[in-house]
Amino acid sequence: MVSTNDGAAQLDRLVARFQAVASPLRQHLAELHGELARADAGSVAGYIPELARARPEWFGISVVTLDGQACDVGDAQVPFTIQSISKPLVYGMALDHLGLDEVLRRVGVEPSGDPFNAVLVDERSCRPHNPMVNAGAIATSDLIPGAGATERLHVLLETFRRYTGREVSIDGAVFTSERETGHRNRAIAHLMRNFGMLSPRLEESLDLYFQQCSVLVTTRDLAAIAATLANGGVNPLTGERAIAAAHVRHVLSVMYSCGMYDSAGEWAFEVGLPAKSGVAGGIMAVVPGQGGIGVFSPPLDRSGNSVRGVATCRALVQRYDLHLLSGTARSSALRDAARRG
Numbered sequence: 001m002v003s004t005n006d007g008a009a010q011l012d013r014l015v016a017r018f019q020a021v022a023s024p025l026r027q028h029l030a031e032l033h034g035e036l037a038r039a040d041a042g043s044v045a046g047y048i049p050e051l052a053r054a055r056p057e058w059f060g061i062s063v064v065t066l067d068g069q070a071c072d073v074g075d076a077q078v079p080f081t082i083q084s085i086s087k088p089l090v091y092g093m094a095l096d097h098l099g100l101d102e103v104l105r106r107v108g109v110e111p112s113g114d115p116f117n118a119v120l121v122d123e124r125s126c127r128p129h130n131p132m133v134n135a136g137a138i139a140t141s142d143l144i145p146g147a148g149a150t151e152r153l154h155v156l157l158e159t160f161r162r163y164t165g166r167e168v169s170i171d172g173a174v175f176t177s178e179r180e181t182g183h184r185n186r187a188i189a190h191l192m193r194n195f196g197m198l199s200p201r202l203e204e205s206l207d208l209y210f211q212q213c214s215v216l217v218t219t220r221d222l223a224a225i226a227a228t229l230a231n232g233g234v235n236p237l238t239g240e241r242a243i244a245a246a247h248v249r250h251v252l253s254v255m256y257s258c259g260m261y262d263s264a265g266e267w268a269f270e271v272g273l274p275a276k277s278g279v280a281g282g283i284m285a286v287v288p289g290q291g292g293i294g295v296f297s298p299p300l301d302r303s304g305n306s307v308r309g310v311a312t313c314r315a316l317v318q319r320y321d322l323h324l325l326s327g328t329a330r331s332s333a334l335r336d337a338a339r340r341g
Contacts, residue, residue, distance in 0.1 A: 032061070082212075144205075175211055
C-alpha cells in the first residue's frame with residue numbers, strides 16, 4: 001500500500017514525466033482543446049450562488065491510462081467542486097459497506113425519465129429510482145458508516161483520497177451555499193424519510209450530501225477516478241484499491257444508464273461510455289480496461305452537462321473508436337496513443 005504523501009508525489013512525477021513528452025494523445029488533446037475553447041454555447045449554473053462565480057472560459061482536459069500515463073491540457077489544475085460526480089463514488093462506498101442486496105433495498109437502478117432533482121420516488125417500491133439522481137444520492141449518503149458527522153465525513157474524504165491519489169478538501173463557501181439553498185433536496189429527504197428510506201439522522205446525512213458535492217477536484221482527479229474504475233477499482237497511479245472489484249460493474253452500470261442527467265440515453269447512443277457529470281462543469285468518463293477521461297468547462301447545456309465536456313468526450317470516442325458497443329474498439333487505443341512518439 002502506498003502512503004498518501006508517496007502517492008501524491010508519485011502522481012506528480014508521472015504527470016511531469018509524460019507532459020514533457022510530445023505523445024500523439026497529448027498533441028491531439030491540445031488540438032481538440034484549441035478547437036473547442038472557441039465554443040461559446042451554454043450557461044454557467046446559477047441556482048447555487050457560489051457556482052455562478054465560475055469563469056465561462058475555463059476549460060481543461062485530462063486522460064489517465066491504466067499503465068500510469070497521464071496527459072493534461074488547458075485548465076487542468078483549476079479546482080472546482082465535484083458536485084454530482086461524487087454520486088457513483090458514494091454509491092460504491094455503500095455497496096462496499098452494506099453489500100448489494102441491502103443497497104438495492106434502499107435505492108433502485110432504473111433510469112427515472114425525470115429531472116435529476118425531482119421530488120419523487122418509485123411508486124411501486126417507494127425507493128429512489130437510481131443512485132445518480134438526487135433522491136438516490138441522498139439515500140446512499142445516508143448509508144455512509146460512522147458514529148457521527150465527523151467520523152462519517154472522514155470516511156467519505158478517505159475514500160475520495162484513494163480514488164484521486166491525493167488528499168482532498170471541501171469548499172466551505174460552496175457547502176454553505178448549497179446548505180442554505182437546498183430546500184428542494186430537503187423536500188426529497190423528508191419524502192424518503194416518510195417511506196422509511198432514510199434513517200432518523202436526516203439532517204446529518206443531508207449535510208454530508210452537501211459536503212460530498214462540495215469536494216474540490218481538478219480534471220486530473222476526475223481522470224484518476226475514472227481510470228480507477230476502469231482498472232477494476234485500483235488506482236493506476238498509486239496502486240491503492242478504492243472499491244471492491246466485485247462492485248465496480250454495478251457502479252459502471254448505473255453510470256452508463258443514468259449518469260448524464262436527462263440526456264443519458266443520447267449519451268449512451270453517441271458516446272457509449274460509463275460517465276458522470278456535475279453542474280460545476282465537470283465530466284468523468286470511464287474507458288473500461290483502458291483509462292479515464294476528465295473534462296472541466298462550466299457552461300452547461302439544457303440537461304446540465306458541460307457543453308465542451310460532452311463535445312470533448314464525443315470527439316475522443318470517435319477518434320479512438322472507444323464506444324463500448326462499436327464492436328471494433330481496441331483494448332489498447334488510449335494507451336498506444338499516449339506512448340512516446
